[in-house]
Amino acid sequence: VTRERAGPARLLMFGYLSYIILGWILLSLPLSHGETTVSALDNLFVAVSAVSTTGLSTVDIGTNYNFIGQIVILILIQFGGLGYMTLSSFAFLAIHTNMSETQEKTTRAAFPLPHDMTPAFFIRSVVFFTFATEIVGATALYVFFRLYGVEDALWSAIFHSISAFCTAGFALYSDSFMRFSDNTGILLVISALSIAGSMGFIIIADAVRRFAGRASHFGFTSKVILRMTTILIGFGTLLIFLAEPTVASLPPAERLLTSFFQAMTASTTVGFNTIDMSTISNAVIMVLLVLMVIGASPSGTGGGMKTTSFAALIALVRSTLKGRDSVRFFKRTVPDTQLNLAATTLCCYLGCICVALFILFLTEFGASFNALLFEAVSALGTVGLSHGITGDLSDLGKLTIIGLMIIGRLGVLTFGLALAIPDETREEESDNDLAI
Amino acid sequence: VTRERAGPARLLMFGYLSYIILGWILLSLPLSHGETTVSALDNLFVAVSAVSTTGLSTVDIGTNYNFIGQIVILILIQFGGLGYMTLSSFAFLAIHTNMSETQEKTTRAAFPLPHDMTPAFFIRSVVFFTFATEIVGATALYVFFRLYGVEDALWSAIFHSISAFCTAGFALYSDSFMRFSDNTGILLVISALSIAGSMGFIIIADAVRRFAGRASHFGFTSKVILRMTTILIGFGTLLIFLAEPTVASLPPAERLLTSFFQAMTASTTVGFNTIDMSTISNAVIMVLLVLMVIGASPSGTGGGMKTTSFAALIALVRSTLKGRDSVRFFKRTVPDTQLNLAATTLCCYLGCICVALFILFLTEFGASFNALLFEAVSALGTVGLSHGITGDLSDLGKLTIIGLMIIGRLGVLTFGLALAIPDETREEESDNDLAI
Ligand SMILES: [K+]
Ligand SMILES: [K+]
Numbered sequence: 001v002t003r004e005r006a007g008p009a010r011l012l013m014f015g016y017l018s019y020i021i022l023g024w025i026l027l028s029l030p031l032s033h034g035e036t037t038v039s040a041l042d043n044l045f046v047a048v049s050a051v052s053t054t055g056l057s058t059v060d061i062g063t064n065y066n067f068i069g070q071i072v073i074l075i076l077i078q079f080g081g082l083g084y085m086t087l088s089s090f091a092f093l094a095i096h097t098n099m100s101e102t103q104e105k106t107t108r109a110a111f112p113l114p115h116d117m118t119p120a121f122f123i124r125s126v127v128f129f130t131f132a133t134e135i136v137g138a139t140a141l142y143v144f145f146r147l148y149g150v151e152d153a154l155w156s157a158i159f160h161s162i163s164a165f166c167t168a169g170f171a172l173y174s175d176s177f178m179r180f181s182d183n184t185g186i187l188l189v190i191s192a193l194s195i196a197g198s199m200g201f202i203i204i205a206d207a208v209r210r211f212a213g214r215a216s217h218f219g220f221t222s223k224v225i226l227r228m229t230t231i232l233i234g235f236g237t238l239l240i241f242l243a244e245p246t247v248a249s250l251p252p253a254e255r256l257l258t259s260f261f262q263a264m265t266a267s268t269t270v271g272f273n274t275i276d277m278s279t280i281s282n283a284v285i286m287v288l289l290v291l292m293v294i295g296a297s298p299s300g301t302g303g304g305m306k307t308t309s310f311a312a313l314i315a316l317v318r319s320t321l322k323g324r325d326s327v328r329f330f331k332r333t334v335p336d337t338q339l340n341l342a343a344t345t346l347c348c349y350l351g352c353i354c355v356a357l358f359i360l361f362l363t364e365f366g367a368s369f370n371a372l373l374f375e376a377v378s379a380l381g382t383v384g385l386s387h388g389i390t391g392d393l394s395d396l397g398k399l400t401i402i403g404l405m406i407i408g409r410l411g412v413l414t415f416g417l418a419l420a421i422p423d424e425t426r427e428e429e430s431d432n433d434l435a436i
Numbered sequence: 437v438t439r440e441r442a443g444p445a446r447l448l449m450f451g452y453l454s455y456i457i458l459g460w461i462l463l464s465l466p467l468s469h470g471e472t473t474v475s476a477l478d479n480l481f482v483a484v485s486a487v488s489t490t491g492l493s494t495v496d497i498g499t500n501y502n503f504i505g506q507i508v509i510l511i512l513i514q515f516g517g518l519g520y521m522t523l524s525s526f527a528f529l530a531i532h533t534n535m536s537e538t539q540e541k542t543t544r545a546a547f548p549l550p551h552d553m554t555p556a557f558f559i560r561s562v563v564f565f566t567f568a569t570e571i572v573g574a575t576a577l578y579v580f581f582r583l584y585g586v587e588d589a590l591w592s593a594i595f596h597s598i599s600a601f602c603t604a605g606f607a608l609y610s611d612s613f614m615r616f617s618d619n620t621g622i623l624l625v626i627s628a629l630s631i632a633g634s635m636g637f638i639i640i641a642d643a644v645r646r647f648a649g650r651a652s653h654f655g656f657t658s659k660v661i662l663r664m665t666t667i668l669i670g671f672g673t674l675l676i677f678l679a680e681p682t683v684a685s686l687p688p689a690e691r692l693l694t695s696f697f698q699a700m701t702a703s704t705t706v707g708f709n710t711i712d713m714s715t716i717s718n719a720v721i722m723v724l725l726v727l728m729v730i731g732a733s734p735s736g737t738g739g740g741m742k743t744t745s746f747a748a749l750i751a752l753v754r755s756t757l758k759g760r761d762s763v764r765f766f767k768r769t770v771p772d773t774q775l776n777l778a779a780t781t782l783c784c785y786l787g788c789i790c791v792a793l794f795i796l797f798l799t800e801f802g803a804s805f806n807a808l809l810f811e812a813v814s815a816l817g818t819v820g821l822s823h824g825i826t827g828d829l830s831d832l833g834k835l836t837i838i839g840l841m842i843i844g845r846l847g848v849l850t851f852g853l854a855l856a857i858p859d860e861t862r863e864e865e866s867d868n869d870l871a872i
């Protein structure tokens with residue numbers, strides 16, 4: 001079992017690392033820069049941030065990279081995001097098929113997947129879905145950017161459409177989207193792109209099948225994703241609306257828009273912001289931390305623990321408290337394998353955050369507890385929101401954040417699998433039992 | 437299943453609440469105070485803190501309560517701790533027997549318990565073990581206190597022996613044990629008492645059985661508890677020794693003693709301190725937070741998630757990463773029921789901390805992020821370490837901490853069970869399935 005699962009995990013890890021190194025080389029070439037120089041470590045940081053679609057940056061993208069440099073970043077984002085969506089959808093399929101017959105039966109009952117898709121058709125569909133959405137998004141953004149009077153509106157529209165759909169959150173403006181904080185059109189287009197990217201391909205495949213009359217209702221996974229995304233963004237919006245002093249002075253409509261946008265940006269892990277993260281209240285930091293840890297949905301471009309894992313854990317808690325014999329969700333039994341994977345993900349996630357924070361606390365004396373906590377959770381969730389300390393990190397701090405972004409993108413579980421030492425065989429094991 | 441498990445849980449909750457109210461009334465009587473007056477809320481806070489053996493206090497115990505008041509507090513601690521040890525040992529037995537036959541078989545194989553004990557013998561043994569340890573501890577403390585020249589050495593020895601064994605961490609000195617920071621004798625006796633209390637009765641029962649020749653080796657649970665306690669305190673000591681600037685200037689032996697004592701006090705959830713919590717580095721705060729969340733062992737007087745739950749989660753992560761078909765620990769299979777309970781505990785724990793922090797961030801504008809995080813984790817783990825903000829909390833903040841201490845003592849799971857709404861019956865359920 002180990003070799004079967006560790007093999008693809010290692011392949012995935014080396015694939016990502018190769019892609020990052022390619023990006024690093026391209027960003028280090030002089031032709032990617034204007035008159036500014038960016039250090040090797042900062043170029044690596046940006047390359048990792050782009051490939052992992054995090055959006056954290058130690059330098060300002062808009063001023064430190066020229067048009068060619070920005071195109072390189074955009075390509076890294078596009079294929080980082082697209083590759084992740086394809087691979088994670090595949091992984092989702094793989095995990096759900098690489099099982100014993102009995103397990104597979106129960107799992108298939110709980111998470112029905114499109115059986116009628118060949119791999120080639122599947123990849124074509126994902127690519128088509130991605131580019132179609134991005135073109136529609138870029139067109140809409142272009143109109144709103146022109147209306148607003150943005151310079152280079154076309155380039156800005158293309159860049160931010162891709163950056164939003166891939167939940168990368170890279171912005172060409174040093175203040176992210178704070179200058180557009182009252183522009184409903186721009187923020188809603190960005191939100192739609194981010195949510196589409198973060199909910200991912202399973203939803204779209206299901207919607208298409210339903211639309212084409214091949215299915216009478218959404219599949220189980222789609223239902224869970226839709227329900228959880230709505231609850232998380234809705235609840236987050238409400239809490240920010242009520243608890244954040246910074247938005248209290250705004251007119252109700254703009255207050256709602258700002259609250260929604262900030263909850264959306266944390267939950268989808270896109271990571272744009274229209275309010276300054278370093279001035280928000282601790283209560284809202286708490287809300288954003290929770291949303292960032294839970295993260296987006298599987299088979300999308302977003303990061304985090306994933307809404308489906310969170311749903312499985314909620315089902316587990318409810319079932320245990322209600323004393324049920326089996327864990328059920330939406331009237332379906334969730335198999336123990338799923339629960340164990342979700343619990344493992346949570347444990348690995350917490351472990352990564354604790355270890356990274358311990359290192360960051362040792363290397364960054366100047367930064368506050370919550371700024372570093374926020375930075376670490378944001379990096380591991382590939383969100384990219386920050387208290388603005390990214391550029392001030394020490395070299396060791398930057399390397400720690402780079403590590404978190406890579407682990408966050410590969411998925412804590414995939415990463416763990418890639419590094420896991422194969423278990424001893426059954427024979428060796430029973431030998432040990434005898435010896436002890 | 438629900439009624440069987442929710443029944444005892446509710447009984448336990450109401451028992452605790454009654455005991456708290458009794459303590460509140462006694463502490464509110466004028467005869468418990470000298471010339472100072474303590475507000476009703478602060479008396480409630482101290483009563484909850486004593487019954488839950490947390491040790492947080494909004495007022496200084498040594499100066500605000502007279503000898504009678506201190507005796508009341510000590511009695512609340514003694515029966516709070518003793519009751520908890522008895523009840524949690526019973527609960528441990530109950531959970532492990534209230535199962536289907538197959539489950540019971542696997543569980544019994546994994547967690548062998550003393551079968552040869554009747555409930556009456558069991559309670560007598562726990563009480564004997566408690567008082568015997570406390571008397572030995574008090575005698576040793578008396579000697580060291582006399583050598584040190586402490587006033588009222590006998591009362592101080594009795595009070596702190598009980599306070600340590602019950603992992604309450606109440607001290608008669610406003611600086612906890614900072615004045616004894618270089619007194620090896622006092623700190624080691626306190627450590628021995630705290631570790632004995634926090635490891636609990638399962639270990640002792642096993643040790644006695646082994647000593648009496650009725651068992652050739654320690655049981656599985658005992659092994660796990662011994663191993664985890666050693667690892668946690670050892671690892672914590674090492675990290676504090678290496679990472680804490682406050683202890684760096686001390687001579688090596690005192691540096692080691694201080695590091696060990698602080699790791700021990702967090703891990704056993706006793707909560708004494710010899711260094712000022714508000715001046716320690718963020719890295720060590722992180723270490724203490726992790727130790728406090730993991731907490732002590734089942735069937736002892738300590739709080740937290742419990743070392744056995746932590747061990748089960750580690751086993752889960754290892755087994756998932758190694759691709760094992762079943763979760764194993766010390767070459768034994770850990771049943772899914774155990775894993776689900778451990779994962780549920782972790783989720784409930786995190787949920788409680790997040791909700792409480794959100795409330796505290798709203799009510800306490802003056803306090804810093806990490807001081808409140810530390811306070812909340814300390815309260816839920818019934819540890820009692822604090823950045824010193826307890827007395828400055830608002831009324832709502834105090835009530836939140838009171839809530840955390842009660843939940844922490846009952847156990848997040850017991851508390852959830854007590855409040856759980858019974859599940860619909862199987863018939864209603866299948867009705868629903870048909871309707872949808
Ligand atoms: K992002
Ligand atoms: K305590």
